[in-house]
Amino acid sequence: MDQQHRPTHRRLTRAEVRRRRRSRAIRRVAGLTAVVCLVVGGAAFLLNRKAPVPSASAAGAPASSAASETNGLLTDRLFPGSAAESTSAAASEGAEESRDNALGLTKAEAAAMLADPMMVLVNHTNKMPDNYTFDTKECGSQTAVNKTLQTAACDAFLEMQKAAAADGVTVWMQSGYRSVKYQTGLYERKTKYYTDRGYDTATAKEMAAAVVNPPGYSEHNCGLAADLNSPEHTGLDEGFENTTAFRWLCEHAVEYGFILRYPKGAEDKTEITYEPWHWRYVGRENAAKISTSGLCFEDYTAQLHAIAG
CATH class of the missing domain: 3.30.1380.10 (Muramoyl-pentapeptide Carboxypeptidase; domain 2)
Structure with missing residues (x-):
C-alpha cells in the first residue's frame, strides 16, 4: 500500500482513553450480569417445575422455612440420595410412631x-x-x-x-x-334343646351357638x-x-x-x-x-x- 493511502491515526487524549476503558469495563460487567441472570432464571424454572403447589398453611410459613425447603431441593440435586434418604428414613420412622388413628396407639x-x-x-x-x-x-x-x-x-x-x-x-x-370337654356338653345340650322344639340340626346348632359358644370357641x-x-x-x-x-x-x-x-x-x-x-x-x-x-x-x-x- 502507498504511503499516501495509509490512514492517518490521531493520538488519543488521556480523557478519551479513560472514557474508553470505562466503556469496556461496563460492557464486561453487563455481559457477566446477563449470563448470571440466565443461569439463575433457568435453575428457578427447573425447580418450580418440580416443586409442589404450596398449601394455604405452607403459604403462610416463615421465610426461613421456605428457604430451608429450597436449600433441601438444591442439596438433593447437588448430592443425590443424601437428604432424600434421610427424609425417607425419618418419614418411615415417624409413620411407625404415629398415633393418628382412632385408638391413639402407635x-x-x-x-x-x-x-x-x-x-x-x-x-x-x-x-x-x-x-x-x-x-x-x-x-x-x-x-x-x-x-x-x-x-x-x-x-x-x-x-x-x-x-x-x-x-x-x-x-x-x-x-x-x-374345659373343652365341659364346653362340649353345654353346647350339645343347648343344641338338643332346640332340636326338641322341632328345629333341624343345622338350625339348632346355629341357635345354640348364639347362647353357648361351640367347644374351643x-x-x-x-x-x-x-x-x-x-x-x-x-x-x-x-x-x-x-x-x-x-x-x-x-x-x-x-x-x-x-x-x-x-x-x-x-x-x-x-x-x-x-x-x-x-x-x-x-x-x-x-x-x-x-x-x-x-x-x-x-x-x-x-x-x-x-x-x-
Missing part, C-alpha cells in the same frame, strides 16, 4: 397388645390357640359351677370382690374356667371369662342388670382389668346376645383403653390389627 403399642396373652380373642370364628396354656386358681362362690380362673384373672377378681364388699356390694363368681375355655352374680339375683340372665352389683361393676370393674364382654347393642359384632353377667379379664391397662374407646372387644381387636399392620 404401631408398636398395637402389636404389643395383640401379643398379650390376656388379649386373646376367642369367639365363633376364632378358636382358642391349641398351644394356649395357663395355670388356674380358685375364686368361685360356694354355689359356683366352675370355681377357677386363670391365676392373674383370679387374683384380680378377688381384689375387685374385696373392693365391692368395702362399698357394701356383694359380687360372686359363679362360672369361670371350663368359648372364652371360658381360656380361663379369662367370669359369669358373675350376687345375692340380689343369682340367675345368670338379663335380670342381673337391675342389681346394685351390676351397677357397681359397670363403674369399677375396669379398674381391676375386667370389661363387659357382650354389651347391649353389639350383638351383630360379638354374635352373642347381651349378657350383663359375663365379664372378661384383659388386664388393667388394656381394660382402660378398651373402655375409653367405647368399642366391643371384636371391634377393638380389629382396629389393633389395622394399626399393627
Whole structure:
C-alpha cells in the first residue's frame, strides 16, 4: 500500500482513553450480569417445575422455612440420595410412631397388645390357640359351677370382690374356667334343646351357638371369662342388670382389668346376645383403653390389627 493511502491515526487524549476503558469495563460487567441472570432464571424454572403447589398453611410459613425447603431441593440435586434418604428414613420412622388413628396407639403399642396373652380373642370364628396354656386358681362362690380362673384373672377378681364388699356390694363368681370337654356338653345340650322344639340340626346348632359358644370357641375355655352374680339375683340372665352389683361393676370393674364382654347393642359384632353377667379379664391397662374407646372387644381387636399392620 502507498504511503499516501495509509490512514492517518490521531493520538488519543488521556480523557478519551479513560472514557474508553470505562466503556469496556461496563460492557464486561453487563455481559457477566446477563449470563448470571440466565443461569439463575433457568435453575428457578427447573425447580418450580418440580416443586409442589404450596398449601394455604405452607403459604403462610416463615421465610426461613421456605428457604430451608429450597436449600433441601438444591442439596438433593447437588448430592443425590443424601437428604432424600434421610427424609425417607425419618418419614418411615415417624409413620411407625404415629398415633393418628382412632385408638391413639402407635404401631408398636398395637402389636404389643395383640401379643398379650390376656388379649386373646376367642369367639365363633376364632378358636382358642391349641398351644394356649395357663395355670388356674380358685375364686368361685360356694354355689359356683366352675370355681377357677386363670391365676392373674383370679387374683384380680378377688381384689375387685374385696373392693365391692368395702362399698357394701356383694359380687360372686359363679362360672369361670371350663374345659373343652365341659364346653362340649353345654353346647350339645343347648343344641338338643332346640332340636326338641322341632328345629333341624343345622338350625339348632346355629341357635345354640348364639347362647353357648361351640367347644374351643368359648372364652371360658381360656380361663379369662367370669359369669358373675350376687345375692340380689343369682340367675345368670338379663335380670342381673337391675342389681346394685351390676351397677357397681359397670363403674369399677375396669379398674381391676375386667370389661363387659357382650354389651347391649353389639350383638351383630360379638354374635352373642347381651349378657350383663359375663365379664372378661384383659388386664388393667388394656381394660382402660378398651373402655375409653367405647368399642366391643371384636371391634377393638380389629382396629389393633389395622394399626399393627
